[in-house]
Amino acid sequence: MITLIAKVKVKEGKMDEVINALKEIVPKIKAAEPGCLVYIPHTVRGEDNTIIFYEKYPDKEALKVHSSNLPKSLEKLAPLLEPGTDVKTCYEIL
Numbered sequence: 154m155i156t157l158i159a160k161v162k163v164k165e166g167k168m169d170e171v172i173n174a175l176k177e178i179v180p181k182i183k184a185a186e187p188g189c190l191v192y193i194p195h196t197v198r199g200e201d202n203t204i205i206f207y208e209k210y211p212d213k214e215a216l217k218v219h220s221s222n223l224p225k226s227l228e229k230l231a232p233l234l235e236p237g238t239d240v241k242t243c244y245e246i247l
Contacts, residue, residue: 155216156243157208162235168202174230175204182226188215202235 163171175194182192191209210216 154245155210155213156245157206157210157216158241158243159206159208160239161204161206162237163202163204164233164235165202167233168196171204171230171233174233178226178230182219182222185226186215186219186222188212189219190215 179192179194183189188210189208190211191207193207195205195207197203197205208219210219
């Protein structure tokens with residue numbers, strides 16, 4: 154099982170737009186990618202312009218599919234974000 158934790162910064166004043174875009178985008182990602190087991194965006198207490206995505210995939214192939222779909226999936230979201238994403242790829246121990 155592969156877990157991704159991705160952190161993005163939202164442009165100043167754009168959080169409401171980002172949240173509305175995610176409400177549209179996330180269900181589409183889940184529907185189009187059966188290997189995307191969990192895809193949950195979170196806000197962060199004390200970091201007003203931060204979104205963290207918690208994602209789970211059964212294997213590298215499912216993650217590869219998600220990664221190849223990402224530019225198209227997030228094209229509506231990308232202009233609302235600051236450049237750069239901090240991604241941690243984690244592998245379950247148990």
